[in-house]
Amino acid sequence: KNEVEQSPQNLTAQEGEFITINCSYSVGISALHWLQQHPGGGIVSLFMLSSGKKKHGRLIATINIQEKHSSLHITASHPRDSAVYICAVSDNYGQNFVFGPGTRLSVLP
C-alpha cells in the first residue's frame, strides 16, 4: 500500500465545472503539500497545509488530520488548469517528502 494515495488518477471536466481531487495518507506528517505540474514539466507549489483550509484564487485546499485526508478543489475550472496535481506529505515543513502518484486533470473548453 502506497503511503500517499490520490483519486481519481485521471479526471476530465468541462470548463466551469467544480473539481475535487482527493489525497489520503498513512504516515504521520507535519505538512501536506499540493503541487501543480504542467505538461512542460515545471512544478509549482500551490499550498502547504498543516490544518484546516486555505484558499488561493479559485483553488481551495482542506485537510483533516484525524482522517489523514486532504482535498484540492478548483472552482470555475478553466482549460489552463489542465495539469497533473500532486499531493505530497512531509515532516518538519519540507523534509522527507513522500509524493502521491498525481492526478491528471484535463479541462475541456
Place this chain on the structure above:
Amino acid sequence: EADIYQTPRYLVIGTGKKITLECSQTMGHDKMYWYQQDPGMELHLIHYSYGVNSTEKGDLSSESTVSRIRTEHFPLTLESARPSHTSQYLCASSETNRARDNYGYTFGSGTRLTVV
C-alpha cells in the same frame, strides 16, 4: 518569475559523457533537493542538502553526485551518462522552520535529459 534556475532545460548527450546539471536559487534557502521523474511517474528524491558542505542521498538510488559549496548553487553531476539516466531532473529549495502562507517549496523548471 522563477527564483530557482535550472540549466540546461533540455539536454541530449551520448553514452559515456560527463554532464553537470546546474541549479541555482536566489532566495537564500538553506535546503536544496534534486528529484528524478520518469515520464508519467512519481517524483523521487535522489539528493538533498541542508546547507553548505552538507549533502545526502535520497530515497532513490542514483549514480549521480552533488556538491554544495555555496548556498545558492547545487549542481548534479553524472560522471558517465547511460541511457538508463534518461529522465527529468527537478531541483527544489525550501527554508528551514518557515511556513509561508501557501507555499513551502520552490521548484525549478526541470532539465529533461536524454542519453543516446
